[in-house]
Amino acid sequence: xxxxxxxxxxxxxxxxxxxxxxxxxxxxxxxxxxxxxxxxxxxxxxxxxxxxxxxxxxxxxxxxxxxxxxxxxxxxxxxxxxxxxxxxxxxxxxxxxxxxxxxxxxxxxxxxxxxxxxxxxx
Numbered sequence: 001x002x003x004x005x006x007x008x009x010x011x012x013x014x015x016x017x018x019x020x021x022x023x024x025x026x027x028x029x030x031x032x033x034x035x036x037x038x039x040x041x042x043x044x045x046x047x048x049x050x051x052x053x054x055x056x057x058x059x060x061x062x063x064x065x066x067x068x069x070x071x072x073x074x075x076x077x078x079x080x081x082x083x084x085x086x087x088x089x090x091x092x093x094x095x096x097x098x099x100x101x102x103x104x105x106x107x108x109x110x111x112x113x114x115x116x117x118x119x120x121x122x
Contacts, residue, residue: 001058001075002036003118009062010041012071018042022066024049028059033075083113 010016015023018041025043027034030052037043037060043050063070089106092098098106 002033005060005073005075006037006040009071013064015064021047021049024063026051026061028053028055028057030054
């Protein structure tokens with residue numbers, strides 16, 4: 001998710017990876033998406049241009065300091081209507097009722113969905 005969000009933000013801001021704190025990012029959740037955002041955008045807490053406001057929401061704001069242009073992105077999760085088989089398998093896994101075949105099928109279907117997600121245009 002962080003990879004897609006960061007790429008979309010850089011496109012919207014017509015910017016490249018941060019070098020000298022010209023970009024800033026505010027993330028509203030404490031998740032692994034932050035790792036990808038740091039890698040793709042170059043914004044880091046150590047440089048003082050990545051800010052965490054943990055509201056538990058998949059919301060990300062990016063701005064270019066030179067002109068104040070900003071974009072706020074809200075990430076959506078898995079579309080259960082689009083992936084009913086994955087949703088059903090995930091429910092079986094979480095309930096403890098899944099077989100090894102179910103686990104393998106879930107892994108395969110989830111990887112296919114992830115590839116589609118990462119390769120689609122915003």
